[in-house]
Amino acid sequence: MPDIADRPYDDAPLSASKDSDAAVRIATHEAIEDRGDSLTGWAVTINRPAADLYAWWRDFSNLADVMENVDRVDVIDDRRSHWVVKAPGGTLVEWDALVTEEEEGRLIAWASAEGADIANSGRVTFRDAGARGTVVTATILYDPPAGVIGKLVAKLFQREPNIQVRRDLTRFKQLMETGEVATNAMNREQHEEQAA
Amino acid sequence: MKALTWHGKHDVRIDNVDDPGIVNPRDAIIKVTATAICGSDLHLYDGYIPTMQSGDILGHEFMGEVVETGSASTLKKGQKVVVPFTIACGSCYHCGKHQYSGCENGLPADNQDIARELYGHPMAGLFGYSHMTGGYAGGQAEYVRVPFSDTGPIVIPDGVDDEKVLFLSDILPTGWMAAENAQIEPGDTVAVWGCGPVGLFAVQSAFLMGAERVIAIDHFPHRLELARTFGAETINFEQTATYDALMQMTGGIGPDAVIDSVGLEAHGMFVDNAIDQIKASTFLGTDRIHAIRQAILACRKGGRVSMPAVYGGFVDKFPLGAMMQKGLTLKTGQTHVQHYLPGLLDAIMEGKIDTTFLISHRLPLEQAPDGYRMFHDKQNEVTKIVLKPGQ
Numbered sequence: 001m002p003d004i005a006d007r008p009y010d011d012a013p014l015s016a017s018k019d020s021d022a023a024v025r026i027a028t029h030e031a032i033e034d035r036g037d038s039l040t041g042w043a044v045t046i047n048r049p050a051a052d053l054y055a056w057w058r059d060f061s062n063l064a065d066v067m068e069n070v071d072r073v074d075v076i077d078d079r080r081s082h083w084v085v086k087a088p089g090g091t092l093v094e095w096d097a098l099v100t101e102e103e104e105g106r107l108i109a110w111a112s113a114e115g116a117d118i119a120n121s122g123r124v125t126f127r128d129a130g131a132r133g134t135v136v137t138a139t140i141l142y143d144p145p146a147g148v149i150g151k152l153v154a155k156l157f158q159r160e161p162n163i164q165v166r167r168d169l170t171r172f173k174q175l176m177e178t179g180e181v182a183t184n185a186m187n188r189e190q191h192e193e194q195a196a
Numbered sequence: 197m198k199a200l201t202w203h204g205k206h207d208v209r210i211d212n213v214d215d216p217g218i219v220n221p222r223d224a225i226i227k228v229t230a231t232a233i234c235g236s237d238l239h240l241y242d243g244y245i246p247t248m249q250s251g252d253i254l255g256h257e258f259m260g261e262v263v264e265t266g267s268a269s270t271l272k273k274g275q276k277v278v279v280p281f282t283i284a285c286g287s288c289y290h291c292g293k294h295q296y297s298g299c300e301n302g303l304p305a306d307n308q309d310i311a312r313e314l315y316g317h318p319m320a321g322l323f324g325y326s327h328m329t330g331g332y333a334g335g336q337a338e339y340v341r342v343p344f345s346d347t348g349p350i351v352i353p354d355g356v357d358d359e360k361v362l363f364l365s366d367i368l369p370t371g372w373m374a375a376e377n378a379q380i381e382p383g384d385t386v387a388v389w390g391c392g393p394v395g396l397f398a399v400q401s402a403f404l405m406g407a408e409r410v411i412a413i414d415h416f417p418h419r420l421e422l423a424r425t426f427g428a429e430t431i432n433f434e435q436t437a438t439y440d441a442l443m444q445m446t447g448g449i450g451p452d453a454v455i456d457s458v459g460l461e462a463h464g465m466f467v468d469n470a471i472d473q474i475k476a477s478t479f480l481g482t483d484r485i486h487a488i489r490q491a492i493l494a495c496r497k498g499g500r501v502s503m504p505a506v507y508g509g510f511v512d513k514f515p516l517g518a519m520m521q522k523g524l525t526l527k528t529g530q531t532h533v534q535h536y537l538p539g540l541l542d543a544i545m546e547g548k549i550d551t552t553f554l555i556s557h558r559l560p561l562e563q564a565p566d567g568y569r570m571f572h573d574k575q576n577e578v579t580k581i582v583l584k585p586g587q
Contacts, residue, residue, distance in 0.1 A: 047289055061557055068305075163309060170305040178285045178344070179268060180220040182304045182321070184331040186341055187217035 015041030015139050018099040027141060033100055035121035036143030042166045044173045047133040052107045053176060057124060066171035066181065068166070093117035100146035119143040136172070138165055198585070199253045200564040205243035207346055208254065208565050216333065216341035216584035221268035224345030226279060230358040231258035231335045233571055233581045234366060235392050236506050240325070241568050245508065247310060247327040256281035256323040257365040258335025258356060270346040277349035279342055280533035281366040283321030283332060285347055286347030296320060297530035303330045314509070322353065327353040336564055338585045350537040353545070359582065361546055363393070363551045371397025374504035375405050377527035378453035382406040387442060387451035387494060390458035391419035393580060398455050399428045400549065411445060413438055416576040422553065431539040442494045450496035456505045458487035492518050503528035554580040561585040
């Protein structure tokens with residue numbers, strides 16, 4: 001059983017740990033359902049109240065607007081949603097996700113249901129940061145499968161898994177702060193090509 | 197439309213490309229009426245800046261007429277605007293502090309990774325300046341898509357000639373911020389390395405901020421001559437040992453503040469510069485820094501170092517010991533253009549600042565490739581080239 005002795009005098013987030021095995025062990029013990037052995041995370045400060053950000057995120061069907069690889073999220077009921085995620089080569093991977101814990105305006109935790117193409121779990125927290133807005137922290141645990149799908153997943157999460165969650169949170173911040181997602185497309189045709 | 201496009205080292209062309217259009221609600225489309233070639237465009241031309249792609253449209257100093265607006269733009273069709281070279285959202289924490297070049301939302305998310313690797317943080321977007329600064333199409337074209345048009349562009353009153361206000365887009369605010377970063381006190385002596393546009397505007401700005409003496413350093417006689425017209429004393433480093441001259445001209449104290457407006461592409465006749473050149477040609481990340489090195493050595497104890505010059509990567513032989521031992525303060529950064537625009541437009545309209553002296557050549561857009569060659573080869577005569585699309 002892991003305890004605080006695993007991380008003496010260290011307040012750093014677990015996803016920044018150099019000892020990923022210990023980090024996963026502690027994370028799954030403390031806060032996240034056990035759905036894999038790869039832990040990643042990032043945080044952004046968004047110049048909006050936590051309540052607004054939470055409300056937008058909690059309607060999971062919105063997330064495809066900022067998550068590059070997510071084709072769509074169908075909300076099934078208050079706890080369950082179905083995720084369809086783009087993989088290279090025009091294929092799709094899918095899973096059902098369940099909300100495992102939530103606190104209005106502060107926290108959403110989830111875990112994939114049995115049979116997921118990519119098992120995953122995680123939590124996103126919304127912490128009031130006064131005049132700077134809200135600190136949004138996402139921590140994700142996933143199980144990179146082997147074989148063909150494994151290669152797709154590696155691409156899905158880019159070379160370094162942090163990059164994907166960082167880019168997704170960046171787009172979330174852009175949409176919430178500016179009302180739009182920044183693009184260098186010169187016109188709508190280019191914009192659609194880039195999205196495809 | 198026609199646009200000036202980059203295809204490789206010393207290879208820029210006029211190409212026919214797709215017209216831009218509104219993509220996001222805060223966008224506007226500007227019909228470019230005047231656009232300048234910047235000294236920093238020569239860094240692209242010489243192939244010093246990584247993450248360029250063949251076909252990229254260059255140009256970050258431009259102005260024009262609003263021809264189309266997105267649903268959330270506050271501009272109106274027919275307005276004349278000058279567009280800041282930095283793309284900043286106006287809504288994030290940094291924009292709120294008027295640190296616009298640190299905007300967190302100006303760069304597309306996919307274009308933020310390289311800056312994060314190199315600098316630790318992504319910066320604001322830039323028009324026409326490689327993909328690590330956003331991959332945005334630039335203004336040396338007939339039309340440009342301008343994101344966040346409700347916060348960046350400044351509306352110019354009717355009847356004002358383009359050439360009077362064009363340099364609000366970059367070099368005038370950059371020269372002004374350089375002088376501001378020198379934290380000038382009345383009675384100060386300020387030394388400015390480099391009499392390009394930014395250096396010359398820094399000379400003007402330093403006097404407006406209360407400097408008693410400004411000493412300008414370059415090796416192009418014509419540029420030194422221009423610095424003199426604003427009241428600067430001058431040093432030609434080709435015929436003078438700069439450090440010795442500065443010490444004697446300041447009674448052994450050294451300048452109270454020094455400004456490096458040379459940067460990455462310092463053309464100096466120095467041994468260490470030759471070594472730097474070899475490094476720059478073999479590894480992009482090593483910048484050549486003779487000017488800043490000399491400025492730091494000459495600066496008086498407890499003095500201020502202002503660095504508007506563009507640096508992109510890493511430097512060797514940076515005199516950190518001199519910085520520490522003499523207790524110098526270094527202030528630098530990409531220009532927070534949006535912050536300075538209203539005040540500088542007023543100064544131009546009131547006649548306190550005139551920047552039109554700088555323009556040495558005017559060309560139609562079609563001749564832009566010749567303009568680049570000329571600017572690159574004849575830096576004494578060519579102080580600024582203004583391109584006029586549609587003329």
